Amino acid sequence: MKRSSIILLAVVAILIGALLVTLQDASVYATFTMAKKQQPETVTVVAVLDVEKPMDFQAESSLLTFTALDKEGVASTVIYNQPKPTDFERSEEITLTGHYKDDAFIATEILMKCPSKYTDGEGVVADGTYNQTQPAP
Numbered sequence: 001m002k003r004s005s006i007i008l009l010a011v012v013a014i015l016i017g018a019l020l021v022t023l024q025d026a027s028v029y030a031t032f033t034m035a036k037k038q039q040p041e042t043v044t045v046v047a048v049l050d051v052e053k054p055m056d057f058q059a060e061s062s063l064l065t066f067t068a069l070d071k072e073g074v075a076s077t078v079i080y081n082q083p084k085p086t087d088f089e090r091s092e093e094i095t096l097t098g099h100y101k102d103d104a105f106i107a108t109e110i111l112m113k114c115p116s117k118y119t120d121g122e123g124v125v126a127d128g129t130y131n132q133t134q135p136a137p
Contacts, residue, residue, distance in 0.1 A: 028044075029044055029045065029046050029071075030043040030044060030045050031045065031070045031071060031072050031074060032045060032047075032068075032070045032072075032074045032075075032076040032100075032105060033070075033072065033074055035099070035100050035105060036100050038099075038100075039099055039100035039101065040099050040100070040101065041099060042097065042098060042099050042108070043097070043098070043099065044095060044096065044097045045068075045070055045095070045096045045097075045098075045105070046070070046071060046093060046094075046095050046096075047068035047069055047070045047071070047076075047078075047093070047094055047095075047096060048068065048069050048091075048092070048093055048094065049066060049067075049068055049088070049089065049091060049094060050066070050067040050068060050069050050075055051089070053066070053067035053075075054067075055067075055089070057084045061081075062081060062082055062083050063079070063080075063081055064079070064080040064081075064082070064083075064084045064088075065077065065078070065079050065080075066078055066080075068094065068096065068105075076104070076105050077103065077104045077105065078096060078098075078104065078105045078107050079104050079105070079106050079107065080107040080110055081106075082110075085110055085112055087112075087114060088110075088112065090114060091112040091113060091114055092113045092114065093112070093113040094110055094111070094112050094113070095110070095111040095112075095113075096109070096110055097109040097110075097111075
């Protein structure tokens with residue numbers, strides 16, 4: 001074989017390997033039940049903050065502990081060892097990346113879907129139209 005053919009095959013093999021690693025690492029959204037079964041593997045869970053349960057933030061250690069409900073309604077204690085995100089209590093939805101350890105979900109990253117600042121309490125958008133999630137009066 002020519003030297004250029006060998007180099008081309010090596011490059012193609014490396015690209016295929018990189019693609020397989022990327023596809024294997026691509027995570028789908030899990031539930032807390034699935035996350036428990038896959039521990040200690042890192043998963044992503046879409047949940048909402050359980051406002052009826054207490055939330056504890058210790059500023060000196062930057063430890064946030066709260067309860068979240070996943071899409072199936074399963075509650076779990078979540079521990080986040082970072083500063084509490086701004087307007088965390090107002091978030092509509094939270095995306096948690098982390099893993100289970102014992103009986104708590106250890107979050108390494110929290111992404112929030114905050115309520116839209118372009119709608120008022122009646123669902124009216126700034127341009128005078130109505131929000132799709134609420135019926136028009």
